[in-house]
Amino acid sequence: MNQEIFKINNLKKSFGTHQVLKDISFKVEKEEIISIIGSSGSGKSTLLRCLNLLETPTSGQITYLGQDILKPKFDINHYRAKVGMVFQSFNLFNNLSVLNNCIIPQETVLKRDHETAKNNAIQNLQSIGMSQFLEAKPSQLSGGQKQRVAIARAVSMNPDVLLFDEPTSALDPEMVDEVLNAMKKLAEIGLTMIIVSHEMQFVKDISHEILFMDNGIILEHGSPYQIFEHPKEKRTKDFLKRFLKNV
Amino acid sequence: MKNVKRTKLILSLIPLLFTLFFLSRPVYAETKEFKVGMEAGYPPFNWTQVDNSNGAVKIEGSKQYANGYDVQIAKIIAKKLNRKIVVVKTVWDGLSPALTSGKIDAIIAGMSPTPERKKTVDFSKPYLVSKAVMIVRRDSRYAKAQSIQDFKGAKITSQLSTFLYDLIPQINGVKQETAMNDFNAMRSALQSGVIDGYVAQEPEGISVQNAINSLKMVKFAPGKGFKTDSSDDASAVGLKKNSPDLEKINQILAEISPKQREKLMKWAVTHQPQSHEKKTNWFINIFQKYGSLLWQGTLTTLWISLFSTIVGFFIGLVIGIIRTVPLSKSPAKRLGQKIINGFFWIYIEIFRGTPMMVQAAIFYYGLAQAFKISVNKMAAALLIVSINTGAYMAEILRGGIESVDPGQREGAMALGMSHFQLMRKVILPQAIKNSLPAVGNEFVINIKDTSVLSIISVTELFFNGQTIAGQTYQFFQSFFVISIIYLFLTFTITRILKFIERKMAGPKNYNLMANQIQV
Numbered sequence: 165m166n167q168e169i170f171k172i173n174n175l176k177k178s179f180g181t182h183q184v185l186k187d188i189s190f191k192v193e194k195e196e197i198i199s200i201i202g203s204s205g206s207g208k209s210t211l212l213r214c215l216n217l218l219e220t221p222t223s224g225q226i227t228y229l230g231q232d233i234l235k236p237k238f239d240i241n242h243y244r245a246k247v248g249m250v251f252q253s254f255n256l257f258n259n260l261s262v263l264n265n266c267i268i269p270q271e272t273v274l275k276r277d278h279e280t281a282k283n284n285a286i287q288n289l290q291s292i293g294m295s296q297f298l299e300a301k302p303s304q305l306s307g308g309q310k311q312r313v314a315i316a317r318a319v320s321m322n323p324d325v326l327l328f329d330e331p332t333s334a335l336d337p338e339m340v341d342e343v344l345n346a347m348k349k350l351a352e353i354g355l356t357m358i359i360v361s362h363e364m365q366f367v368k369d370i371s372h373e374i375l376f377m378d379n380g381i382i383l384e385h386g387s388p389y390q391i392f393e394h395p396k397e398k399r400t401k402d403f404l405k406r407f408l409k410n411v
Numbered sequence: 412m413k414n415v416k417r418t419k420l421i422l423s424l425i426p427l428l429f430t431l432f433f434l435s436r437p438v439y440a441e442t443k444e445f446k447v448g449m450e451a452g453y454p455p456f457n458w459t460q461v462d463n464s465n466g467a468v469k470i471e472g473s474k475q476y477a478n479g480y481d482v483q484i485a486k487i488i489a490k491k492l493n494r495k496i497v498v499v500k501t502v503w504d505g506l507s508p509a510l511t512s513g514k515i516d517a518i519i520a521g522m523s524p525t526p527e528r529k530k531t532v533d534f535s536k537p538y539l540v541s542k543a544v545m546i547v548r549r550d551s552r553y554a555k556a557q558s559i560q561d562f563k564g565a566k567i568t569s570q571l572s573t574f575l576y577d578l579i580p581q582i583n584g585v586k587q588e589t590a591m592n593d594f595n596a597m598r599s600a601l602q603s604g605v606i607d608g609y610v611a612q613e614p615e616g617i618s619v620q621n622a623i624n625s626l627k628m629v630k631f632a633p634g635k636g637f638k639t640d641s642s643d644d645a646s647a648v649g650l651k652k653n654s655p656d657l658e659k660i661n662q663i664l665a666e667i668s669p670k671q672r673e674k675l676m677k678w679a680v681t682h683q684p685q686s687h688e689k690k691t692n693w694f695i696n697i698f699q700k701y702g703s704l705l706w707q708g709t710l711t712t713l714w715i716s717l718f719s720t721i722v723g724f725f726i727g728l729v730i731g732i733i734r735t736v737p738l739s740k741s742p743a744k745r746l747g748q749k750i751i752n753g754f755f756w757i758y759i760e761i762f763r764g765t766p767m768m769v770q771a772a773i774f775y776y777g778l779a780q781a782f783k784i785s786v787n788k789m790a791a792a793l794l795i796v797s798i799n800t801g802a803y804m805a806e807i808l809r810g811g812i813e814s815v816d817p818g819q820r821e822g823a824m825a826l827g828m829s830h831f832q833l834m835r836k837v838i839l840p841q842a843i844k845n846s847l848p849a850v851g852n853e854f855v856i857n858i859k860d861t862s863v864l865s866i867i868s869v870t871e872l873f874f875n876g877q878t879i880a881g882q883t884y885q886f887f888q889s890f891f892v893i894s895i896i897y898l899f900l901t902f903t904i905t906r907i908l909k910f911i912e913r914k915m916a917g918p919k920n921y922n923l924m925a926n927q928i929q930v
């Protein structure tokens with residue numbers, strides 16, 4: 165068995181009286197790629213945001229490499245540098261060039277010297293085909309280009325895990341593939357990833373394990389084959405049917 | 412280590428506070444100097460002139476000189492006391508506070524020893540006694556008045572917070588108008604027909620007749636005039652309670668004979684500043700004669716506005732950063748944050764919700780009276796305008812910070828950047844750029860609003876304009892010139908700021924870097 169990265173136990177999250185995550189438990193192993201699917205409002209983003217501590221869980225445990233990340237004195241910023249996140253809305257720094265978007269976080273958080281950070285940034289930008297745009301500002305890029313920069317920025321931190329929250333949902337259809345290809349490359353080099361996506365073919369191809377979320381719980385989980393070909397739950401079947409029809 | 416940046420930011424404000432603190436100094440009795448407070452704008456008692464002719468005395472902290480009956484009396488006293496005379500130009504209402512707070516040693520400003528004033532100020536024996544008279548238009552039906560009762564139905568006023576104003580109800584059926592700030596205002600009100608007359612003392616009567624042909628002084632025979640307390644007609648030297656100088660000064664004044672006093676008053680009336688230069692163009696005349704006053708006022712106004720805008724910007728920046736720190740999870744820290752934010756909120760509300768003029772007056776006079784610390788006028792001005800601007804800047808910068816979309820903040824947080832790191836590298840560069848037009852606007856507003864500092868007698872542009880108007884009696888003309896200068900300043904600065912904004916917008920295009928990759 166591979167090294168265990170995440171262990172999530174009885175995780176609950178409420179916003180006021182609205183319980184969004186009801187009782188979530190699962191594990192993530194090193195180099196594993198886990199995809200989370202489910203209908204809108206089922207709590208997928210909330211789950212990822214809890215993992216990155218952008219939201220504070222109401223109760224439950226999350227351990228990362230064996231340590232409790234919810235304990236009071238936990239060094240959140242150091243942890244976040246190890247657990248990167250890619251957002252639906254890119255969240256690039258508009259005041260910085262493409263290159264500096266990838267350099268500044270390395271310098272400020274990881275205290276890397278400028279040369280090291282720069283070389284690392286250029287390498288990562290190059291491998292996703294963005295090396296022509298080093299001096300461009302985010303506002304001068306297309307959606308697909310922005311998301312590729314966001315991925316390069318996250319990868320430049322040399323994280324242990326990357327969380328993706330619907331990275332292609334805000335993109336025009338013709339740009340979806342360039343981003344998915346970038347993610348496939350990361351899969352090939354063995355990066356641990358947790359992906360929320362509605363790109364079913366991609367999810368089926370890339371994942372080791374799929375979680376189907378429904379109304380705040382993991383209703384069903386299994387290999388892509390189990391989930392896509394032999395779903396046990398009626399709601400999983402309905403979801404997939406609805407989804408495959410829409411595609 | 413995490414807190415080092417934050418501490419640095421706060422520490423960087425300390426030198427500023429220290430500077431202001433050292434500019435202020437504790438009050439102690441000067442043994443060598445004799446500091447005399449007066450308006451230096453109340454001829455023939457006291458006035459301001461630009462040179463030292465006719466035995467004028469330099470005004471402290473300015474390039475101007477004071478002269479007049481009071482100045483000459485003050486010189487005699489200082490000489491016999493064996494001390495060096497220093498004239499401190501102070502607005503009328505600021506005289507008593509200045510004395511009690513130790514900014515001046517004596518008031519010699521044509522002030523009467525009224526019972527009201529005697530509560531806070533000790534007075535010498537009078538150095539001048541003069542009857543109350545009425546100033547009217549020469550062509551009006553009041554010009555031939557014999558008794559004060561002839562002013563039935565007339566619109567009469569006098570100077571604010573003087574006994575003269577309280578005499579007016581002795582006229583049966585009079586229409587008492589709102590009191591005015593100074594004689595210059597009353598003169599022009601009378602000339603323009605807003606009032607029918609104003610109550611003054613004889614020296615003002617003599618000088619107004621000399622200066623303005625169309626105005627005339629009406630004297631009253633004994634029994635026909637105002638009934639006054641003898642303390643009201645007199646001018647005396649105001650001293651701090653239980654001042655050791657009192658005996659000495661009374662002795663010195665007793666040695667000045669009535670004849671000498673009369674001579675001195677005639678001299679003062681004939682030498683007081685008047686506008687004789689009717690032949691040259693008034694516009695050019697004001698610039699020629701008062702160019703240095705205008706220039707110095709302009710520089711002061713610019714300096715206060717620029718300094719305060721910059722300091723206020725940093726105050727606003729620090730508050731903006733601290734106020735947007737996400738609330739901590741630990742209850743104790745969270746309480747601390749709420750208290751600090753509450754404190755900032757109070758500061759912003761108070762300074763945005765009260766007039767800067769009132770803030771300046773409270774700070775300058777109140778602090779001196781309550782805590783016996785005397786702050787130098789300029790330091791008080793810089794401090795008040797800075798703090799005031801800071802309150803506005805805090806709101807401007809908060810708006811700027813909130814205008815940066817929250818996604819960028821989340822993006823930075825998800826990378827592990829701390830609040831201060833993401834503020835410095837991501838949010839603030841954008842927030843400041845977004846706020847720049849509003850910040851520039853604050854600068855322009857400050858240029859105009861520093862005019863309220865005349866309340867604490869800071870010699871900025873408007874205060875100097877008042878002085879010029881008072882000297883020349885050319886109210887419209889003087890303030891017209893002043894407004895042109897203000898307009899020139901604000902217009903030019905607005906252009907410069909626009910230019911800077913355009914520069915900061917940066918280039919619209921980027922170059923593809925096909926050949927420059929070195930990995």
Ligand SMILES: Nc1ncnc2c1ncn2[C@@H]1O[C@H](COP(=O)(O)OP(=O)(O)OP(=O)(O)O)[C@@H](O)[C@H]1O
Pocket residue numbers: 179182184202203204205206207208209210211
């Ligand atoms: N900050 C918040 N405050 C209150 N309610 C929230 C908050 N964030 C999410 N929710 C609610 O939690 C529920 C789950 O939201 P979440 O974004 O996790 O769903 P999702 O599965 O990611 O949906 P989608 O596929 O549309 O992205 C929704 O009903 C949403 O309204």
Ligand SMILES: [Mg+2]
Pocket residue numbers: 208209210329330
């Ligand atoms: Mg979502």
